[in-house]
Every structure is written in C-alpha cells, then in structure tokens.
Amino acid sequence: MYELISAALRLASPLALTALGGVVSERSGIIALHLEGVMLTGAFVAAAAAKATGNAIIGLFFGAIAGGMIGLLHAFLTQRLKTPHMLSGVGINLAALGMTTFALRQSSDLYESAPQIAPVVIVLLAALGAILVSFALSRTTVGLRLKSCGENPVAARSAGIPVVRLRYEASFFSGILAGTGGAALSLVGLGAFTENMTAGRGYIALAAVIFGKWSPIGAVGAACLFGLGDALQVTMQTLGWATILPPDLLTLLPYAITLIALTLFRGGVAPHALGIIDGDDS
Amino acid sequence: MTGAVLKTARRSCLSLVIAFLLGGALIASLQHDIKAPFAAYNALFTGAFGSSSSWANTLRQTMPLLLTGMAVAVALSAGLFNIGAEGQMAVGGLAAAVAGYGLKDVLPGYCLLPFSCMVGALAGAVWATPPVLLRVTRGVHEVITAILFNYIAQNLTRYLAAYPLKDPAGQAPQTPEVGATLPRLWAAYDVHAGLPLALILVCLFAWALRYTVWGYETRAVGQGKGAAEAAGIAVRRVQVTAMLLSGAIAGLAGAVLILGEVPFRRFPADFYGVGYGFDGLAVALLASGSAWGVIPAALLFGGMNAGAEAMAFSVGTPKQIVQVIQGILIVAISATAGLTPIRRNFRSDSVDADGRENHKADVRID
C-alpha cells in the first residue's frame, strides 16, 4: 500500500506540474494543446543539460527554461500570428517529437544515464507549484488580471490591462511548469531521455485541467487520480499480474481512466474567451 | 474561384519554403555543417523522385496518405478535426487482417478482398464514433478524446496482435497471413492496386463535395454552422456522418496497407505509429481542406517519406527531420491561413451545448 501511494505520487507529480501549467495558460485564454511538446522538449533539454554539466539541478533548470520558450512560441503563434490554438498545438507537438528524436539520433550519448533527481524533489516542487498557482490566481492582482484576459479580453483591455503581454507571460510561466514536469520524466528514475518518452502525458495533463474544472487544486487532484491509475498499472506488473493481464492492457489504464473521467464528470465552465482568436473580432 | 485556388496554392508553397528553410537551419546547426542541409535535401529529393524505383517508393508511400489525407479532409469540411486517424487506421488494419485470415477458407479471393476492406472501414468508423458522439452530446472537444482513443488503439491492437490473435505458427508478435492480397500494378515494384483505389476515392470525394446534397450540407455546416442550422440542416447529424465517414476512410487506409503485398500481409503488434494517420493531418491542412489538393499534398509527403529513408542511408541525416518539417508546415500554413476554410473550421466555438454561447463566439471571429 505504501509502495502504491509513493509510486502514485511519483508518477503524478510530473502530470500535476504540467496540468498546473495548463491551468495558467487556459485561464489566460490560450488553449494548452501544446503541453505534450513542452513536456517532451523539457525532458530532452533537461537530460542533455544534466549530462553535459553533470548536475541534475542544472538540467532541471534548463528543462524548465526550454519549456518556457516553447510556451512563448505558442503565445507568439496564437497571439501575434493568430494561428488557431489547436493547430499551433498540434504543430508544436509534431515538431517537438521530430526534433527531439532527430537530436537524440545525432547524440547517441544521451542514451546513457544522466545524473538523477530524487523523486521527492519533484513531489515537493509539484506541491509548491500547486500552492503558488492557486494562491496567485485567487489572491493577487496578477491573478485577477490574468483571469480577466481569459474571461473577457475586451473588458480587460478597456480597463487598461495589456492583454497580449499578460498572455505571453502566462504562456511562458505555463511552459516553465510543464517543462519542469517534462524534465522530471527524464531526470527521475531513468535518468535518460528516450524517444517520445512523454507518450501522451501532455494530453492527459490537459484532460486533467478540464476534469479539474480549470482550478489549480482540481487539476492537481485529477493528475493524482491519473497517477494512481499509472501506479496501479506499474504495481500490478511488478506483482506478476502480467501473466493474467498483459502489460499492454495495463498501460491502457490511465488513458481509459482519463476518457471515462472526461465523459462522466464534465461540468466545469471553460474560461469564456478560451481559444478565441483576438483581433479577428469587430 | 480560380483566384482563391491560386491564393491557396501560393500560401501552401510559401509555407513549404518556410518549413524547409527552418528544417535546413536545424540540420545545419545539429550537424555543425553549413553544407549539410544541401546534401540532405539533395539526398531527400533524389530518394523521392530520382529514379523509377524511387518513384515507385514514393507512390507506395503516397497511397495511404491519399486515404488518410482524405479522411482528415472529410472531417475538416464539416468543421471537425480528426486527429484520431492514426488510431482508426490501426483498428481498421487489425480488423481487415482478422477478416482476411479468418474467412480465407470461407470466401473466394475476389470476395474476400473487398469484404476485408469493408470490415476495416467499418472498424475505423466504429473507432471514430465515441469522440464525435461525445462532442455533439457532451461537448467534450473531439481533439482530446480522439487523442486518447489513439493511445487506447495503440495499446489494444498491440495486445491483441501479440496475444489472442497472434499467429501461433511463428515467433513474431503478429497475426497470421491474410488469404488474399491486393495485386501489384507492376511486377518489379511493390505498388499495388490500393493506389488506383485511393485515387478513385479522392476523385469521388471531390465530386461529391461539390455536386451532391450531402456535400452541400457538409460544406454549409463547416463554413457557416449558424446559417446551416437556421436553414433546417441537421448540424449534428451532418457532423456525425462526416466523422464516421472520416473514420471509415482511415480504417480503409489501414486495411489497404495490411492487404497490400509489401510490407505487411499480416498485422504486426507495432503497426500503430506507422505514421500515415498523423501525416494525413498535414496532408489535409496543406491541401487547405480542398479535396483535389489532397493529391499533390499526398504526393509531396509520400516523396518526403520515401526520400527520408534514402537520406538517412546516404548522408546520415536522421529521417525524423521530415517530421520536424511537417510540424513546422502545419504551423506555417495555419498561421498564414487568414480567414480561409481551415481557419474558419477552427474558430473557437465554445463546445458547451449552448446555442447562445456558440453564437457569441462565432460573432467575435467574423
């Protein structure tokens, strides 16, 4: 039981960090379909930087920054170039997958293990992130302004709020959180980057945002639920259940849980201006 | 009319140039060689169109892309984004493999082949059903559910092909060989009858979109949902139909791949991820939702896929660069799209089952 819970926490915390990033992005009005690409980039850059410097903390830092850069790119594409948010997300994810795999093939030493980070660090970071985001959104002026951009950018603008700049900042910070989540994947346990190592976790994190009704605590709760599904699957495999239930069916579990959660429990209201391409109005 | 087509073509070309330039910059920086992109692109082009065998390779790669590209385009014309084509293709392929093997002693070859294809298409349609039903009834965006269905398809087909449906005679995790395969067009090259079939279907689709009531209503829903609704067109029915058709075509793509002679004839456990479904997204977007545009776009991507192998082999540039270029391409096209059909399909109608809000969101974009 203790193992199960600790495995659940370990597996949930990257998801939770990414989901928090998703909350920040979506509450500012930007659809966070790019989280998969952010995580993957974060995982890759973290592993590469940790390997190069021999220091996992530096790796984590660079992974987070790389995630932030992808967040900025998504903001640039959606806010400046007015790309539909979903398409920008799909394109970023595809390019990130290609780019990380390409770079991995170019530098074979990444297959070897890099310095690692203790899982407890990531769990603490996720908890800290949850408190920080939740506090910022509900108690600070920045949070109020951010939410106003996601709810009614026209009203926000006439109240003197620089909507686009705030969205860039939100998307950058969102990328930092999700990039940290990605970095956790490559720096904890395995200590190396593998091809497509996120395997859809970015999408699951987005589902957690929706399932958690766009609240930071809700999203983290949903991420924990999915983490539990993942941990169950891993535990069952190690307990030798594989003879009864093959691993492929077990790995299906978190996706199935996400899907069922989305189907049954959707009741939240998305930010009003989520994904609306600004400037096309009038 | 022609003006609009020209504009679309010009935008697609511009996006291609941008994507190849950025891809080239990436190759140069990762291989620390300013000349590397030229060598890589040269190898890519030669590998795609340099000889009759490379042409054959390109056509072999183009065939499934015609189908998956069309699958995505069908959904797009009704305002839906079928990101689940990859999963529908895997499920369709597996179903066709099972039918092609299981009924090989029951049905004669000329019946078995079309029957297996139909089973594959049906399975693809079934796999596309839950996402679109969730969209029209519960308002869950089809992109998220279809992505989850992709992962489920991946794990499920891998499990089925590796365990219950595995060929007991062999070691490899794959289904037994099918009883009938699509014939080759030329003995020397593995381009099979799937290619003309796909071309015929694309033409049929392009024609139907323009000249039938179905196509008219589908386009009306895709381009002006509010007006279509007020005109009495059953918006939900049109969207569900388009998505099922899209899934069926993707499923057929899987079936045709499995039933073609090379490389499959059996469903391997690692079939999912063969990539044609995801490439289909880029093909449909490059075609800007135009049915005819699917043909050149599929040929281009087929050529890139075929050339990528050759490029990896001859100059050592990893073939994933093609994936990078495709990702950049999607972004570049959608960023330059302006208010064209693609862009309109993606205007953010809030997916709450709430007419008023939908209306409001639409107003903001136009």
Next chain:
Amino acid sequence: MMPFPAIIVTMTTPEVVLRGITVAFGSNIALNAVTLSFPPGSRNAVVGENGAGKSTLMRALFGLIQPDAGDVLLGGKPQRFSSPADAIASGIGMVQQHFELIPSFTVAENIVLGAEMRRGILLDKQGAESTVRNLAEKSGLPIDPSVRVAELSIAAQQRVEILKALYRNARILILDEPTASLAPSEASELWAATRRLSVTGTTIIFVTHKLDEVMAEADFVTVLRRGEKTFSSPVSQTAPEQIASAMVGGKTGLNIPIDNKVITPGGTRLHLEKLSVNNHRGSISVVEASLTVRAGEIVGLAGVDGSGQRELIEAVVGLRRSDRGEVSLNGIDISDWSIEARRNAGIAYIPEDRHQRALVLSFSCEENMILGRQRETTFSRKSGILNKTAIQAFFADRIAAYDVRGAEIGVPVRSLSGGNQQKLVLARELSRDLSLVAVMQPTRGLDFAAAAFVHNALRRERDRGVAVLFQSLDLQEILALSDRIAVMLSGRIVAILSRQEANETLLGQLMTGVVAS
C-alpha cells in the same frame, strides 16, 4: 496604472467642448463638423434617429475612435485621446450599450480591475469591497460588492459600469442609450442617481431617442441628424415638437410611407398559446405569450431591446425550444418539430443577423440561394445529386425578380452589399409556398431604398395570403408596416393593438410600462 485613492476627491469638473468633430468611415461621413459644449455639472441629452451619429460622437469623446478633424477641449485645453485610457485619465467615463463586465468576477473585482487596491502583491479584497460600498452609498447606486456579476440584473450591471467609471474618478459620465433595456422603475432609479451625481458637479451626457426622457431629465438637448447638428438648446426653452422635427428633418410626417390599405385577414396561421421560453441562463425570456397571426396580415412585435422578441421568434422558427405552452401552425401543434419540419410546413425565417444565421459567407451567391432548399425536388434528384442547371436557372430568375445587384454565379455572397445580401435572403425565403414569414429587424443597417424594397416585399407576401410576424426596434417601422401590433415588456405581451389604435406615444408608453393596457 496606479491604484486610485480610496476616497472620492472633490474636483472641479472642466467644461467639455467638442469643436468641429468630423468622422468619416470610408466615403461615408458619419459626423460632419459637429460643435457642442457641455457645461460642468449639467445633464445633457444627445438625440437623433438610428444612424444619426450619436454613438459615433460619444465614442470620439471617449477615445474609442479618433476624429478625422476637430478637437475635444477640456476646460479650454485641447486633448488628444488615442485610447479610452487617455479619456479615463482626463476624468471621462462611458457606459456603453453592451456592458464590458466579467460575469464570473464579483462586483468589486470588476470595478477595481486594472486599477486594483493592493497590499504588496496581494489583492486587497476587503479594501476594494469597502471602497466600492462607500462609493455606492455616496452616489446612490446601491450594490452588494461581494456578489458575482453573473447573478445581477441588467439594471444592477449598469450600476456596476457607472461605479467603475466613478471609481476611476470620472467627472464626465457618458451613458449610451442607458434605458434601452431597463424597466420603467429601474429607469427612474437611474435618473435619480444621475441627478444626485450632477448636483455634486459631475457632467452627465446621455444618448437617447426617447423624447420624454429628454424633456424630464436633461438640462440641454442636442439633436443630430445624418451626422450634422440640427438643434441645440436648453430644454426649458424647448418644445418636444421642435426636437422631433429637428430629428426627422423638418418633415412632420414619417419617412416610411404608411399604406393604409384595409386588409381582410383569413384564417389563423400561427397561434401561440401561453408560450414560455427560458434563455440559456435558465431565466425566463418569454412569459406566457399568447398571440395569433392570421393569413394576410402583418403583425409587428414592438418592445425595448431585450424584451423577449428575439426569443419568441426563435421559438416560432424552431431555433429555440419552448419550455411551456404551445406553438401551432394552421391548427397543428409544432412545438416539438425540428427546424427542417417547420420550414417544410411553410415557415420562412429572415433573421436579424444575416451573416450568422442567413448566409454562408464563403458560399457563392447561387449556393446561398438554395440554402435550406437543397433537398427540394427542383434542386436535387432523388439520387442526392444537385441539379446545377435548375439551381442556376432559379438563381437567375430570382435575382432578376428581386433586383439583387452584383449577385453572379460563382461570386461569394460576402462581396455583396448588405442591402443586396438581404434581398438575396428575401428572394430565397419568399419564393415558395408559405404559411408564415418570421422576420427580425428587417431593415437593420439598410439604406432607405433597400428598406423600402424590403417593406414592399413583405407587404406583397401579406397580399398573397401569407401571415407575416416581424420584430423591429424602430417604432416608425412598426407603425408603417404592421396591421396589428403586439407590444412586449419583460417577456410578456402587454398589449395587442390595431394600427388605427396605435401611435408612437402610446407604443412608447406601453413598451416602457408607463401605462398598462
């Protein structure tokens, strides 16, 4: 932006002068060298017909648009407002017709947004709420600062907008058609608040087209007509007839020809029996409305914007579910019928929002000509293939009959002018066997000639025995077109009059609840 002080500083209000303001949209001159002044602490009405330039003038004053020529002077000094932020900083506040509020935020959050009171990085919620409460009490605009805006009535939301301006120290307050969606009692509360504000020195400028408001609530009145100032005077020295004639341009009659044809209606086509419709928030939009429209008559729905007319018509055509009551057509209950079934039963719909509801803008003209009719045997064969020849022939015939200029095969309907788009919609909707035509705002945004064309088309339908139900916010249009008039107020049909019984004053009073029928 710096947070504003929590106390209201009494400042002197500068005189506002608009000097030679000219605004052109392309070749269309919206305002032509308008000069006006608003003394400190006065209450000013700016009146005019739709499209006279009232809102444009106010938007120029608030920095939402930049005039092509002319100056805004405050206390004699010329100002350059490149955005509303500049106008706000100079002490101007504006409450637009469409509120800019965030429903999920509380009243206090909405008011302080962008100029928050803070403690360090923290949002000072208590401080904001107590400031707003003080401000509300002082200005006589009662509101609970901790309630979410989504839960407020329109009138309360309007108070929030006014408080938002006052919180930013507005000394000049612009109200754009402030009573358009208020009940009479709510309107009188609003006017009481503006009186109190003007006593403390705040200048009030309101846009309206209701003469009774001008006479009762303004110190000065200015009339605009087609972008020009035609009249300006203290209200105490003005008779209502002077304002009315300045608005319509000297003509005493109406500018829409009334046809006084006596009609003999046939049998009942549409009947609504105690119809109730809820809107998307679950509150009631139409309350137990009962109405009959007979063959060969035109029934006009009059009412202040948002009184339930839209919902009523949408429930008739099937775009909205009715919650209680019955909609019947030719004696058959169609309450549960689909839009398609209703269309096939002979209901035509001409919506207010052509671009959203009537046309697929990227479709060609001939494709739009058959929208909703594509399954008719004339236009498609049983096999489901469109009959292009028949479609093109029908299209050519209809655009000739309805004189749709610029409509050609293959040309996107987007490229047509608004008037021609509306004609195309009429040509499509009216060219078939009909029982009922449901029309919303038939001439919104159209020029005079196009509007007359639309009116004649609707009269022609009536004369061939079709029942016509239309809604308009323009009372002149209601009076000119209707054989009978149903007046709506807060979702109820409060009166049904014949045209002979009705006049603009009576309708205005019924619409606003000044008199009960």
